[in-house]
Amino acid sequence: xxxxxxxxxxxxxxxxxxxxxxxxxxxxxxxxxxxxxxxxxxxxxxxxxxxxxxxxxxxxxxxxxxxxxxxxxxxxxxxxxxxxxxxxxxxxxxxxxxxxxxxxxxxxxxxxxxxxxxxxxxxxxxxxxxxxxxxxxxxxxxxxxxxxxxxxxxxxxxxxxxxxxxxxxxxxxxxxxxxxx
Numbered sequence: 001x002x003x004x005x006x007x008x009x010x011x012x013x014x015x016x017x018x019x020x021x022x023x024x025x026x027x028x029x030x031x032x033x034x035x036x037x038x039x040x041x042x043x044x045x046x047x048x049x050x051x052x053x054x055x056x057x058x059x060x061x062x063x064x065x066x067x068x069x070x071x072x073x074x075x076x077x078x079x080x081x082x083x084x085x086x087x088x089x090x091x092x093x094x095x096x097x098x099x100x101x102x103x104x105x106x107x108x109x110x111x112x113x114x115x116x117x118x119x120x121x122x123x124x125x126x127x128x129x130x131x132x133x134x135x136x137x138x139x140x141x142x143x144x145x146x147x148x149x150x151x152x153x154x155x156x157x158x159x160x161x162x163x164x165x166x167x168x169x170x171x172x173x174x175x176x177x178x179x180x181x
Contacts, residue, residue: 002150003125006101010122011134011148013041014064017115019145019159021061028058038111044096045107045114056112064119068135068146076127082120086113090121138163 003011020027020037028034031049034057038047047053063082067075088104095107104117126132134154138145140163149156158164 002131002152003122003129004101005099006118007122007125008150009042010118011126011150013043013115014119014122015146015148016041016160017057017119018061018065018068019161021058021065022145022161024161026058028054030054043111043114045111046109047111053111056110057115060112060116063116065146067123068137072127072132075123075132079120079123079127082116083124086117086120088117088120140164140167 002008016037028037031051031054034054035047035049037043063078067078070078083104086105086109090102090104092100093103094100102121104121105113107114109117126134134149136147136149136156138147138159138161139157140159143159143161143163145159145161145163147156147159158167
């Protein structure tokens with residue numbers, strides 16, 4: 001493992017959240033979709049299931065997306081802003097059969113606050129470890145999804161939306177067409 005478990009979870013969840021605002025349409029079209037997202041990425045704690053909460057989560061995405069395109073100083077500014085606005089106070093916590101991990105806001109804080117802080121703390125670990133290069137943009141020409149490369153050899157090029165498979169199929173078909181010519 002390259003990073004602490006909670007850091008990896010925060011990075012994966014932040015990446016997935018940013019990618020719900022993709023060119024394929026709204027990935028969080030309703031509260032039920034947000035419920036599924038929270039379940040898939042292990043979010044616990046307060047969840048109001050309101051349109052206002054859904055709108056707040058959607059509004060967080062562009063701010064997080066900036067991180068993938070920014071230099072280290074801008075990343076730090078975004079991270080510090082998210083932590084400052086949330087009045088983050090990091091503490092070690094254990095719950096739901098999870099080992100000790102960091103929380104910086106109470107579990108009953110608004111969902112968007114917890115999401116912002118979890119993402120900010122995970123990105124802060126990347127900055128501290130000089131690992132921002134692990135943040136990337138999908139290499140598929142028709143995709144603008146972001147990705148987090150948690151591989152040991154830093155070889156990840158494609159997002160989770162199947163772009164790697166599409167690229168492999170395209171390359172295979174091109175090779176087959178070239179041998180027929």
